[in-house]
Amino acid sequence: MIAVETHDLTCKFGDFTAVNAVNLRIEKGSIYGFLGPNGSGKSTTIRMLCGILEPTGGSGSILGLDIKHDAEEIKKHIGYMSQKFSLYDDLTVKENLDFYAGMYSLSRQQSKVRIDEMLAMSGLEDRRGELAANLSGGWKQRLALGCSILHDPPILFLDEPTGGVDPKSRRMFWDIIYNLAAKGTTIMVTTHFMDEAEHCDAIGFIFEGSLIADDHPANLKQSIPGIVLEIPHAQPISLLEELAKSNTPVLDSYPFGTSVHVLVTQQNQHYFNAYPHQIITPSLEDVFVHYVKTQRKELRP
Amino acid sequence: MITINSVSKKFGPRMALDSVSLAVTPGKIFGLVGPDGAGKTTVIRILTGVVRADAGRVHVLGSEDIETIKSDIGYVPQKFSLYGDLTVFENIRVIGALYGQSDAQIKARAEEILSFTKLLLFKDRLADHLSGGMKQKLALAAGLMHRPRLFFLDEPTTGVDPVSRREFWQMLYRLNKEGTTIVVSTPYMDEAELCTEVAFMHNGRVTACGSPAELKHAYPHKVLELYTPVKRVKPYIEDLALDINAFGSKFHLVVDSCDEKIPLIKQRLQTAGIEVISLHEIAPTLEDVFVALAGG
Numbered sequence: 217m218i219a220v221e222t223h224d225l226t227c228k229f230g231d232f233t234a235v236n237a238v239n240l241r242i243e244k245g246s247i248y249g250f251l252g253p254n255g256s257g258k259s260t261t262i263r264m265l266c267g268i269l270e271p272t273g274g275s276g277s278i279l280g281l282d283i284k285h286d287a288e289e290i291k292k293h294i295g296y297m298s299q300k301f302s303l304y305d306d307l308t309v310k311e312n313l314d315f316y317a318g319m320y321s322l323s324r325q326q327s328k329v330r331i332d333e334m335l336a337m338s339g340l341e342d343r344r345g346e347l348a349a350n351l352s353g354g355w356k357q358r359l360a361l362g363c364s365i366l367h368d369p370p371i372l373f374l375d376e377p378t379g380g381v382d383p384k385s386r387r388m389f390w391d392i393i394y395n396l397a398a399k400g401t402t403i404m405v406t407t408h409f410m411d412e413a414e415h416c417d418a419i420g421f422i423f424e425g426s427l428i429a430d431d432h433p434a435n436l437k438q439s440i441p442g443i444v445l446e447i448p449h450a451q452p453i454s455l456l457e458e459l460a461k462s463n464t465p466v467l468d469s470y471p472f473g474t475s476v477h478v479l480v481t482q483q484n485q486h487y488f489n490a491y492p493h494q495i496i497t498p499s500l501e502d503v504f505v506h507y508v509k510t511q512r513k514e515l516r517p
Numbered sequence: 518m519i520t521i522n523s524v525s526k527k528f529g530p531r532m533a534l535d536s537v538s539l540a541v542t543p544g545k546i547f548g549l550v551g552p553d554g555a556g557k558t559t560v561i562r563i564l565t566g567v568v569r570a571d572a573g574r575v576h577v578l579g580s581e582d583i584e585t586i587k588s589d590i591g592y593v594p595q596k597f598s599l600y601g602d603l604t605v606f607e608n609i610r611v612i613g614a615l616y617g618q619s620d621a622q623i624k625a626r627a628e629e630i631l632s633f634t635k636l637l638l639f640k641d642r643l644a645d646h647l648s649g650g651m652k653q654k655l656a657l658a659a660g661l662m663h664r665p666r667l668f669f670l671d672e673p674t675t676g677v678d679p680v681s682r683r684e685f686w687q688m689l690y691r692l693n694k695e696g697t698t699i700v701v702s703t704p705y706m707d708e709a710e711l712c713t714e715v716a717f718m719h720n721g722r723v724t725a726c727g728s729p730a731e732l733k734h735a736y737p738h739k740v741l742e743l744y745t746p747v748k749r750v751k752p753y754i755e756d757l758a759l760d761i762n763a764f765g766s767k768f769h770l771v772v773d774s775c776d777e778k779i780p781l782i783k784q785r786l787q788t789a790g791i792e793v794i795s796l797h798e799i800a801p802t803l804e805d806v807f808v809a810l811a812g813g
Contacts, residue, residue, distance in 0.1 A: 247765075253678030254649050353553060380553030382719060383706060384808045387762050394763040398748040408676055411707045411804070414764045423678065433765055453694040470683050471690045473710050473729055501679050501707070508680045 219244040219279060219371055219402035220265065226273030227260050234260045236425040237274060242404060242418070244370075247397050249416030250406045251504070257425040258406040262373050265404070266296055278371060295369035299376040301360035305349035309340050309359055312348055313366065320367040327366075334362035337392060354385025361392065365401075372396065374405040378412065390415050410501045421504050429507045436503045442467050442481045444502055447493040452476045464488075468505065479506070518543045518667060518698050519564060524573030526559055533559045535721040536573070541700060541714070546693050548712030549702040550807070555718035557702035558595060561671050564700070565592045578667060588616075591665030593656045595672045601645035605636055605655055608644055609662060616663045623662075630658045634688060650681025657688065668692065670701045674708065686711055706804040717807050724810045729803060736801045736809060739775050743768040744794040745786070753789045754782050760808070771805070 220242040227235040235257040242248045252258050263269040265278060267287030276283040281290050303312050313334055317327035335341045338358035343351070351359065357377060365372060374393075378386045394415070397403055405416070413419050414433060421429040429436060449455040452471035459469060459478070464487050468479040479502065480488070519541035526534040534556045541547045549557040562568045563575060566583030578586045599608045606627060613623035631637040634654040639647065644655060653673050660668065670689075674682045686708075693699055701712070709715045709729065716726040725732055738759060743750070744767050751761050757778055760771040772778040775798050786793050 253681075254676035256678070380704060382552035382555070382811065383804050384811050385552075387760075387808065390763065391761075394748070409705060410679065411705075411802075417765055451694065453690050470687060471711075474713070499707075501683075504679045505683060508678060512680075 217244040218242065219246075220248075220276070220404065222265075222274065222276035222283075224274035225261065225264060225271055225276050227257075227264060227269065228272045233425050235264070235271075235422075238422070238425075238427045240276075240420065240427070240430070242402060244402050245397055245400045246417040247393065247403045247405065247415065249413045249419040250404055250422065251408065251410075251413055251419060252406075252422035253408060256422045258422055259375055261422065262296075262375055262404065262406065266294055266373060267291055292367075293369055293371060295364040295367070295372040297360055297364040297372070297374050297377055299379055301356050303348045303356060303360055303363065306347065308345050308347055309335070309351070310344040312359060312363060316363040316366050322367060330366050330368065334366060338362045339388075353381045354388065357381055357385065357389060358392070361389070365396070370400070371402045371404070374403065376406050376408070378407065378409065386412070410499065410504070413500045419500070421507060423508055423511060426511070428511050429504065433500060436500065437498050440479065440498055440503055440506045442479050443485065444496050444498045445478050445480060445485070445488055445493045446472070446475050446496045447478065447488065447491045448475045449491075450474055468502075468509075477502075518545075518578060519700070520574075520576045521560070521564075522574045524560075524563065524570045524575060526556075526563065526568070526571050532721050534563075534570070537721070537723050538573075539716055539723060539726065541698065543698050544693070544696070546689060546699045546701065546711070546713045548709050548715045549700065549718055550704075550706065550709040550712075550715055550803075551718035552704055554720075556721040557718055558671055559721075560718075561592070561669050561700065561702060565590060565669055567592075588663060589666045591660040591663070591668040593653075593660040593668075593670045593673055595675070597644075597652050597656055599644050599652075599655060599659060602643060604641050604643055605631070605647070606640040608655060609659060612659045612662045618662070626662060626664075630661050633661075633691075634658045635684070648678075648681070650677045650685070653677055653681070653685060654688075657685070661692070665697065667698045668700070670699070672702050672704065675704065706802065706807060709803040709807075715803070717810060719807075719811045725806070732803060732806045733801055736806045738771050738773055738801075738805075738809060740799050740801045740805055741770040741772055741775065741779065741782070741796060742799045743770055743782070743796045745791055746794070747791045750786065750791060753791065754785050757782055757785065769799070769805075771809075 218241055220240055222238055222240045224237040225235060226237055238261060250258055264271045265283060267283055267290045278290050279293055313331045335344055340359060378389060393403055418432050420427050455476045456469055465484045466478045466480050470477055521537055521539045523536045523538055524534055525536055549560055551557055563570050564577055577583055578589055580586045609627045610623055631640055634657055636654055674685055689699055714728050717724045758770040758772050762769045779796055783793055783796060
């Protein structure tokens, strides 16, 4: 079942096309990673999907509701957690949750049940009386998540939820996200942490307003034309210069710690017989660098 | 090149740095790696003489008085601090003039660093009209105007597209090869792999320091990768692993012994009717190391 679908979704601000004919299909209960650098159109797309911003072209639907005509109805069925956690610093953990329960018009009975669930989920049961201001980044983030899903939305939008949070909290957060997805919540998450994209079931990569890649991580890794070799070398730049001088046919090469990574076609692997090397799984960054470079060539022939 | 002994810094009641000691030897690409608020920026600001430590001793390029060695260090702060309403070249000229360089010197050096940073084609573009990645390259170029021996960069790649990020790192490697020592901070764990030495920072402390290979070697556990079509496996094997993390259709399990735990995990999942497509040991990432060392 498809939870989110768009056709040529477009948003222009004056002459500037922030989002350019984006087509998305997100399956119910999946975690969709929406990646791209700052200013590429991630937040604009999410704002259109949430019914906050009207598209200037194309169409889209969420759970069968039209994003243009049913914008108000959509808001009842989605959760949204923004990059800047909008918590009240001068309210306690419990008071923040109470406040959001009121905003979502939950009944007294529903509120009680859901707030207890959220406190348990975020591990904040013992800290319910503390001011939100006194929580560190990871705890704030989990409280903000609790606030944004109090009304048990079938779709959750997370806009760079893990920016600046330590790795351990980041992992705890993903654990919660994963459990929500396993119970059927559809999750769309934006991030600029490349490694974080590995957590997702499917990934869209947006660059200069256009969706340039959209698939499962494993398929994306298979889609690049060649294999990635890791060649250990104490001075990676020297090795890169050596490869350039000898005109070794590589699709891409870059220094990686005390080694060099090269993207090379299978037929040309033999050029590297002289070097100790191993074939490694391409990272998602390898994939996106390839797609961005291809895109740039198309744009500037 | 740099030594820091038991340096502490408070901002109001908050301990930004809590007795930090570090040493950076010449020729390193030294990474300060950690989340927001870990103290990375404060370390860089103390080393560049922007703020003073409350306690402890700092030596940079053999001097305790950073004022005296400022002409030998370069610093690219986190926020783009150049003039948006000046062109690329004009920004570079301002910086050159601030360092007291002559017009001829500025012109020659600008040509060199703008071609190094691949900005020569854009030298007449207003800085405000550059993309995020190009802005970072311009900030890098400006920091190199006076040929520093020691170069500090505070989160230069945050939010930058992957291609620019790679180009940026390639430039750092090239500078390093030409003899510049580099201290760079980053919140990205995958960038820690790119440094020749890494200090992990957490809550104002350095939790570990060493080359990526040394840090991985010091990792006290083993990591298994489990590939299964089922999403809910945690309840079945929770007691067999120290930690379980989901990566799409794969799980990373932290265990103390592979030989002992692999058969147990397989057996447990099979009993529960969960298909195991594969289960094998993988190398820990630096993030695994960080999580293990950061503790609770």
